[in-house]
Amino acid sequence: MRMATLPQSRDAVVTVRPPARSRGSVLSGFRYVADGSRDLRIDMARGLAIVVMVTNHLTGSSYLNAVTQGRIYVSAAEAFVFLSGFVLGFASLRRVEDGGLRAASRALVARAGTLYRTYLVLAVVAAVVTLVHAGAAAPIFRELATPPWKAMLAIPIFGVSPRLLDVLQLYVLLLCASPVALYALRRGWTAPLLLASAAAWAFHQFHPYALSATPLGREHPYFVLAAWQLVYVVGFVFGYHRTALSNVLRRAPGWLLPILAVAGVAASVVANHLDTRLGVWPVGVVDRAFWTAATDRSSMGFARLPSAAALFTLIFSLFDRFYRLFARTIGPGLVALGQSSLYVFVVHIPFVVAWHALGLPMQSAQITTIVQLGVLVALLAMVRSRFLFNIVPR
Amino acid sequence: MPKFHVIVARARAFHVTLVILVATSLAHAALTTAETRFVPKPHPRAVELSEEDAALARTAWAYFEKNRLQNGLVSSAAAFPATTMWDAASQLAGMTAAHELGILERPAFDDWMARVLSTLAAIPLYRNELPNKAYNAEALYPTGYGQVTTRKEIGFSALDLGRIASWLTIVGDRYPRHREACRAVFARWKLERLARDGRLMGTDVRGVTEAYEQEGRLGYEQYAAYGLAKIGIVAKEASSFAHLRYVAVEDIYVPVDGRDTYDSEAHNYVTSEPYVLDGLENGFAALSSNLAGRVLLAQIRRGRRTGVPTAWSEDNLDASPWFVYNSVYVDGKAWTTLDASGHEAESKRGSSLKAAIGWHVLFRNTDTERVYKAMRWIGDPKAGAFAGFYEEGDRPNRALTLNTNGIVLEALLYARVGTPLTTWARSPAR
Numbered sequence: 134m135r136m137a138t139l140p141q142s143r144d145a146v147v148t149v150r151p152p153a154r155s156r157g158s159v160l161s162g163f164r165y166v167a168d169g170s171r172d173l174r175i176d177m178a179r180g181l182a183i184v185v186m187v188t189n190h191l192t193g194s195s196y197l198n199a200v201t202q203g204r205i206y207v208s209a210a211e212a213f214v215f216l217s218g219f220v221l222g223f224a225s226l227r228r229v230e231d232g233g234l235r236a237a238s239r240a241l242v243a244r245a246g247t248l249y250r251t252y253l254v255l256a257v258v259a260a261v262v263t264l265v266h267a268g269a270a271a272p273i274f275r276e277l278a279t280p281p282w283k284a285m286l287a288i289p290i291f292g293v294s295p296r297l298l299d300v301l302q303l304y305v306l307l308l309c310a311s312p313v314a315l316y317a318l319r320r321g322w323t324a325p326l327l328l329a330s331a332a333a334w335a336f337h338q339f340h341p342y343a344l345s346a347t348p349l350g351r352e353h354p355y356f357v358l359a360a361w362q363l364v365y366v367v368g369f370v371f372g373y374h375r376t377a378l379s380n381v382l383r384r385a386p387g388w389l390l391p392i393l394a395v396a397g398v399a400a401s402v403v404a405n406h407l408d409t410r411l412g413v414w415p416v417g418v419v420d421r422a423f424w425t426a427a428t429d430r431s432s433m434g435f436a437r438l439p440s441a442a443a444l445f446t447l448i449f450s451l452f453d454r455f456y457r458l459f460a461r462t463i464g465p466g467l468v469a470l471g472q473s474s475l476y477v478f479v480v481h482i483p484f485v486v487a488w489h490a491l492g493l494p495m496q497s498a499q500i501t502t503i504v505q506l507g508v509l510v511a512l513l514a515m516v517r518s519r520f521l522f523n524i525v526p527r
Numbered sequence: 528m529p530k531f532h533v534i535v536a537r538a539r540a541f542h543v544t545l546v547i548l549v550a551t552s553l554a555h556a557a558l559t560t561a562e563t564r565f566v567p568k569p570h571p572r573a574v575e576l577s578e579e580d581a582a583l584a585r586t587a588w589a590y591f592e593k594n595r596l597q598n599g600l601v602s603s604a605a606a607f608p609a610t611t612m613w614d615a616a617s618q619l620a621g622m623t624a625a626h627e628l629g630i631l632e633r634p635a636f637d638d639w640m641a642r643v644l645s646t647l648a649a650i651p652l653y654r655n656e657l658p659n660k661a662y663n664a665e666a667l668y669p670t671g672y673g674q675v676t677t678r679k680e681i682g683f684s685a686l687d688l689g690r691i692a693s694w695l696t697i698v699g700d701r702y703p704r705h706r707e708a709c710r711a712v713f714a715r716w717k718l719e720r721l722a723r724d725g726r727l728m729g730t731d732v733r734g735v736t737e738a739y740e741q742e743g744r745l746g747y748e749q750y751a752a753y754g755l756a757k758i759g760i761v762a763k764e765a766s767s768f769a770h771l772r773y774v775a776v777e778d779i780y781v782p783v784d785g786r787d788t789y790d791s792e793a794h795n796y797v798t799s800e801p802y803v804l805d806g807l808e809n810g811f812a813a814l815s816s817n818l819a820g821r822v823l824l825a826q827i828r829r830g831r832r833t834g835v836p837t838a839w840s841e842d843n844l845d846a847s848p849w850f851v852y853n854s855v856y857v858d859g860k861a862w863t864t865l866d867a868s869g870h871e872a873e874s875k876r877g878s879s880l881k882a883a884i885g886w887h888v889l890f891r892n893t894d895t896e897r898v899y900k901a902m903r904w905i906g907d908p909k910a911g912a913f914a915g916f917y918e919e920g921d922r923p924n925r926a927l928t929l930n931t932n933g934i935v936l937e938a939l940l941y942a943r944v945g946t947p948l949t950t951w952a953r954s955p956a957r
Contacts, residue, residue, distance in 0.1 A: 421901075429900070
């Protein structure tokens with residue numbers, strides 16, 4: 134399972150603290166209460182996604198991977214891409230209101246620039262390491278195209294999609310296109326924007342090679358731009374219309390969404406189990422072919438969309454309803470990681486490279502799990518101590 | 528009552544929505560037409576293997592490891608220690624690919640390859656002339672097809688020798704350290720009877736009598752002639768398209784061999800395998816990409832018409848009659864499945880994984896991807912990739928063969944390097 138990271142704003146790190154207990158039932162006492170402009174539930178969700186990403190990139194048999202990998206037709210990547218869109222949509226609205234469309238667009242492009250530079254540095258370093266010692270940066274480049282100048286030329290123009298860094302390419306392209314989405318939203322073209330995005334996604338399902346001009350086109354093993362943009366655009370629109378969306382959801386019965394989410398997640402987990410583990414469903418080759426296409430990750434098969442929606446809703450509902458419980462346990466750690474997701478993404482790469490260079494994973498699931506937890510603790514300590522914060526973008 | 532500017536904005540949004548819908552629908556219709564109307568063109572591209580492709584490569588390689596014999600040969604079918612020169616070529620292809628894809632480390636590869644080549648250089652030849660059509664791969668004596676326990680010389684096949692000649696050249700070019708050993712394999716072959724009057728010739732021993740006959744029909748014939756040319760056999764007629772005819776299948780003119788089946792007892796199967804192998808290895812230098820595209824397009828149209836993924840080829844089966852030719856066209860009929868003795872075996876019709884992956888890495892279009900992904904998972908990670916699936920019953924054909932697994936690995940290597948393998952091999956490995 135491949136993960137993604139999230140481009141986020143330059144806001145200072147916000148520490149989590151349990152909000153004051155509100156009156157009401159026992160359960161409502163655990164509920165999230167907004168405290169400041171930053172939604173800590175989103176940071177927590179991003180933190181959870183990055184924990185899953187890091188453990189999955191540290192490949193091997195472990196208890197963490199057993200729980201987080203291959204259990205449902207969703208990966209942390211969908212969560213990151215959706216949340217990125219959501220946060221940027223919301224932040225862009227504020228920027229538009231403060232400084233106008235141009236300023237908001239400029240901020241989006243500036244963020245794309247930050248991610249592009251980050252990608253460039255990481256890719257060039259990995260390429261140079263590979264040139265010096267083939268395979269040393271194996272998780273990123275197994276080998277380079279020859280002659281080396283071809284590889285070096287391909288990196289800046291996205292002519293190659295190095296593993297681990299491919300998601301940065303996706304974000305750069307999405308961020309560069311975001312001003313157009315923002316313009317459409319300002320014009321009141323929400324429905325056309327969603328329709329255009331859905332049309333590109335649907336078009337890709339029927340004609341996967343037609344929108345294949347970039348390296349994130351059909352040949353990309355993980356993040357096909359035409360397909361993945363839908364998750365981002367939906368997130369962007371939801372973020373932009375966050376207030377209106379909240380009002381709509383508030384009118385629905387409180388139990389409705391969590392129940393639907395639980396049902397959706399359960400269906401996805403059961404289908405995944407029967408499909409991948411037992412292989413008992415779908416039985417026929419043709420039916421299985423259909424289902425394989427429906428759950429294809431790189432082209433975001435249609436069955437992944439409700440799975441992702443259900444899982445995100447469920448997790449967000451849990452963070453919302455039991456916020457105080459989380460805030461007293463794993464919450465602060467998740468928030469810290471979530472608020473520095475780009476930083477964590479960058480600094481986790483040396484760990485992943487070392488993991489492969491040292492010949493890990495280990496045979497023992499226990500040891501692998503302990504080492505993975507150790508890496509997560511190290512990453513959290515680096516965030517807390519603001520290690521290299523002045524150099525590594527956040 | 529909404530204000531005027533709100534009404535205008537909504538009207539514009541409606542128009543934009545309409546434009547998007549119409550544009551998408553038009554583009555969809557145009558592309559659908561293009562995908563099924565025009566002969567597809569190959570799109571050679573070097574791509575990073577996805578996790579699923581890498582898993583398939585490991586599955587295919589599991590077949591090699593599980594069926595490896597002491598002398599380095601790999602059984603042509605699971606737990607059935609036989610081989611042919613065609614299968615031995617698939618073994619060389621699979622080993623080369625596994626090494627280049629990082630599955631088989633260099634020391635193990637070198638050791639294994641040296642052993643295979645020395646074994647091939649030492650096998651007893653049919654009448655001390657050329658390799659027999661089949662062997663007991665363990666005891667290394669000539670046998671009949673499917674009869675590994677009985678020593679029997681049944682003749683030689685120019686088609687099989689063409690394929691292995693091609694792969695001995697590829698291995699020799701790519702790995703100079705194995706070049707001499709590759710040459711040693713065919714150094715003792717007596718090549719004179721492989722061609723006559725520009726045609727490829729084979730022999731077939733019936734009782735005690737040897738029939739010496741022209742061998743090969745359009746597709747296999749040109750592919751084999753191209754391979755044999757690399758060891759000095761000139762067969763101009765076999766390389767030409769003197770017998771090329773076209774027949775309409777699924778409203779597309781597909782290439783067929785005009786020679787009558789009933790005169791020669793050789794069926795003019797139109798099937799995927801020679802076109803796929805020619806594309807992977809020679810970049811369609813023996814046959815043409817246009818002919819290959821026509822064979823593919825007929826299958827694409829059938830797949831769309833029936834809803835059944837279609838990648839037809841010759842293949843082994845996991846049940847009697849054990850081997851069939853799924854033919855786009857044969858003996859005057861489209862979409863016909865014949866067993867090895869020429870009898871119809873319609874209940875065993877189905878698609879082959881080796882054809883599906885071959886077409887896909889060569890042409891990379893919507894339909895080839897759909898068929899390949901439909902079949903990519905058919906296999907046992909511990910035993911190898913299965914041959915394909917049966918249309919009747921919609922179930923896997925669990926036959927495990929060297930040819931399927933070798934060609935799967937060969938195709939994945941092609942995907943990785945994006946160049947015909949004979950061309951790629953001319954850049955020797957360090």
